[in-house]
Amino acid sequence: MRRIRRTAVLVTALLALGLGGTGLVVPASATGGGTRALPGPTLPTPESEVNVTGTPFTGTRPDGTVYGLIDAHSHLFMQDGMGGAAVCGKVFSEQGIETALRDCPSHEPHGLGALLENLTRDGSPIGTHDTTGWPTFADWPAHNSLTHQQMYYRWVERAWRGGQRVLVNDLVTNGLLCSINPGTYQSCDEMTAIRRQAQDTYDLQDYVDEQYGGPGRGWFRVVTSSAQARQVIEEGKLAVVLGVETSEPFGCKQTLRIPSCSRADIDAGLDELYDLGVRSMYLCHKFDNALCGVRFDQGTLGTVINAGQFLSTGTWWDARSCPADQPHDNNPGNGELPPALEDDLPPVLPLYPPGTVCNTRGLTGLGAYAVRGLVERNMMVEVDHMSAKAAGQTLDLLEDEDYPGVLSTHSWMDESYLDRLYALGGFATIYGHATEELVAEYERTAPVRDRYGAGIGFGFDMNGFGGTPPPRADAAANPVTYPFRSFDGGTLLDRQTTGERTWDVNVDGVAHYGLVPDYVEDLRLVGGQDLVDDLSRGPESYLTTWAGAEAH
Numbered sequence: 001m002r003r004i005r006r007t008a009v010l011v012t013a014l015l016a017l018g019l020g021g022t023g024l025v026v027p028a029s030a031t032g033g034g035t036r037a038l039p040g041p042t043l044p045t046p047e048s049e050v051n052v053t054g055t056p057f058t059g060t061r062p063d064g065t066v067y068g069l070i071d072a073h074s075h076l077f078m079q080d081g082m083g084g085a086a087v088c089g090k091v092f093s094e095q096g097i098e099t100a101l102r103d104c105p106s107h108e109p110h111g112l113g114a115l116l117e118n119l120t121r122d123g124s125p126i127g128t129h130d131t132t133g134w135p136t137f138a139d140w141p142a143h144n145s146l147t148h149q150q151m152y153y154r155w156v157e158r159a160w161r162g163g164q165r166v167l168v169n170d171l172v173t174n175g176l177l178c179s180i181n182p183g184t185y186q187s188c189d190e191m192t193a194i195r196r197q198a199q200d201t202y203d204l205q206d207y208v209d210e211q212y213g214g215p216g217r218g219w220f221r222v223v224t225s226s227a228q229a230r231q232v233i234e235e236g237k238l239a240v241v242l243g244v245e246t247s248e249p250f251g252c253k254q255t256l257r258i259p260s261c262s263r264a265d266i267d268a269g270l271d272e273l274y275d276l277g278v279r280s281m282y283l284c285h286k287f288d289n290a291l292c293g294v295r296f297d298q299g300t301l302g303t304v305i306n307a308g309q310f311l312s313t314g315t316w317w318d319a320r321s322c323p324a325d326q327p328h329d330n331n332p333g334n335g336e337l338p339p340a341l342e343d344d345l346p347p348v349l350p351l352y353p354p355g356t357v358c359n360t361r362g363l364t365g366l367g368a369y370a371v372r373g374l375v376e377r378n379m380m381v382e383v384d385h386m387s388a389k390a391a392g393q394t395l396d397l398l399e400d401e402d403y404p405g406v407l408s409t410h411s412w413m414d415e416s417y418l419d420r421l422y423a424l425g426g427f428a429t430i431y432g433h434a435t436e437e438l439v440a441e442y443e444r445t446a447p448v449r450d451r452y453g454a455g456i457g458f459g460f461d462m463n464g465f466g467g468t469p470p471p472r473a474d475a476a477a478n479p480v481t482y483p484f485r486s487f488d489g490g491t492l493l494d495r496q497t498t499g500e501r502t503w504d505v506n507v508d509g510v511a512h513y514g515l516v517p518d519y520v521e522d523l524r525l526v527g528g529q530d531l532v533d534d535l536s537r538g539p540e541s542y543l544t545t546w547a548g549a550e551a552h
Contacts, residue, residue, distance in 0.1 A: 041211035048154035048498040052161040054491035058236035066233040068165025070538040072409040073459030077200040081173040083184030089149030103131035117147040135499025143509035155514030160238040162517025170243040171197040198276045226546040243280040252290040259290030280380035293361025293387035302332035316350040322358035327388040327414040362389030380405040384412035405549025410459030422452040427545040432460035439527035455537025468510040475506040
């Protein structure tokens, strides 16, 4: 039992890392003039409600630009990442919602077996929760429940009906976490998990198409070019882009600083990802690999993730003091390991200096080769999670190429690089923080963003173990009032209901993806209309970056 709890503690800390509407509208170009509403979908019974009335907007603004909301960083199919045992419940099931939204068998009885859930939610391996799922959902999904499905497809549909027009689905996994995660039942090979999640995405597209009358008819559209995305958005549908966020892409692990991949592996891997439809990518994530060093986590969490770094690579993070007025990394600190891990690791932990520090590992020769490989394939480069040194070197390469395809999609890049990113033509978003925190980051970064006229988006990292926005502390004094209008004014949204449970953003925060429009309304109340206007310009800015990469 102690071994199981040691493993759970490490996994936990590392992971901390209805039917309203009148149907889809077909644009005039598809109908020979005017618009017409398609019949409502043929849904299984029972099914979740979306609680939205009105027709999703289509077309462009008078200046020809698209608009809407963009989430540039979420994990739709984490259910098939990290060995299949990290997230309970599915995005959809052919057998219906009763099958899709079930708790993990390992959580029984009464949540006592949910070590990961208990640790992340309550800070203790011992805890309980209601495991019923459909139809009562007494305890999940919730903003602080990190192991239960938050992206059921009808909740994503509500976000689309509320004005979202782009979703970047980052295919994600971690081989080390998979290997030590209790309940793992799928392959821990990272590329195998990436392939599975890509197929999941296309399967969901087919599932939605069936509800709307056949291929191409549904609202969920996987896109592989900026032009295709623009057309989908003009039609009033959701453009879904595939990205990759994984720790050992193409097998590019490093052990004791020795890489386990070659240039041939990188070329073959990039070609395969491109053929799968992937158009953006992280080269490193959480642990230093054969391509680049990472931006550290900090505090106790940083200490434990550093332990994962040691288990994965045989080396600790190497951090040195660096100037505070230059790009730098988070300080991992000199915290103590939880007692449950003490038997698994050497008794002596590395000591780091106080103040600002930088990872000494930057972009390796193989990493530079991979960056050039992304450029050659007109794919977009994600610089979040790279060390300050690696991100700077990557920007150097992209500036030499005058390549605009650079992204920072969930607030994990030193903000002093924003000017260089925007000067290239890149795109950045803000993590899906608590309302007040997002407003503060939006205001802090506004001057550099305004210099380039850039729109903004968010990176919710949904299903990604980062946590979603809690209810605002003063919501009772200034609440989101239901029903409310979507940011564009075209649809009316009431509280969302699934089965016997109804959620309210004032009470529940962003418990699941269907509450994204509610969160945007909360941002409007706190941050003002200018913030929402800048969010609505996010898809156009993202597509401009993507088109620039394609034109290179």
